[in-house]
């Protein structure tokens with residue numbers, strides 16, 4: 774579908790996706806590129822309402838309902854933000870996409886991975902990124918980073934260690950099954966080194 778370039782960043786909570794998204798944006802803008810930096814959940818006004826439910830609702834949400842909420846956010850986001858930007862020839866840098874659903878709702882909540890993926894593909898009319906950067910981090914190290922940041926945990930962050938182990942394994946399985954799209958980096962490398970590796974990959978894709 775694209776004329777522009779679509780880059781997504783994935784990984785567990787605390788892996789440093791937001792930092793790397795900001796650095797990549799800065800570098801692309803300095804090169805004169807038009808960049809749209811966005812995220813899921815919450816890249817649109819409707820999405821921010823969905824984000825509030827999935828991250829801050831007190832009490833349980835049935836796993837399939839959670840998967841549908843993320844998919845609803847995604848459907849609206851791709852249709853109204855991502856696709857139009859790519860059609861204008863811009864670079865979209867996106868914090869999280871459907872791989873997060875497969876890892877968190879699939880591996881984490883133990884729904885069927887293929888079903889979760891198909892749900893998102895239906896929502897997004899089959900749209901897949903050109904490049905997906907997976908920042909891989911041991912959940913125990915991620916937890917230390919989140920503790921140091923001293924912010925209240927959201928619903929997903931508050932899940933137990935075993936959940937985050939499954940999410941990590943889910944992401945690594947996804948990357949292994951699609952090496953053409955994924956760049957896997959160990960998130961405990963220095964910020965500047967990670968940024969350099971991401972720039973090299975994006976540069977090649979441009």
Ligand code: TYD
Nearest residue numbers: 786813814843869870873874877878929930
């Ligand atoms: P994120 O915006 O990365 O959190 P933060 O603002 O704290 O960095 O993501 C919010 C949470 O939603 C995160 O724990 C992962 C989860 N998530 C899913 O479970 N499924 C999904 O499809 C997506 C996009 C996110």
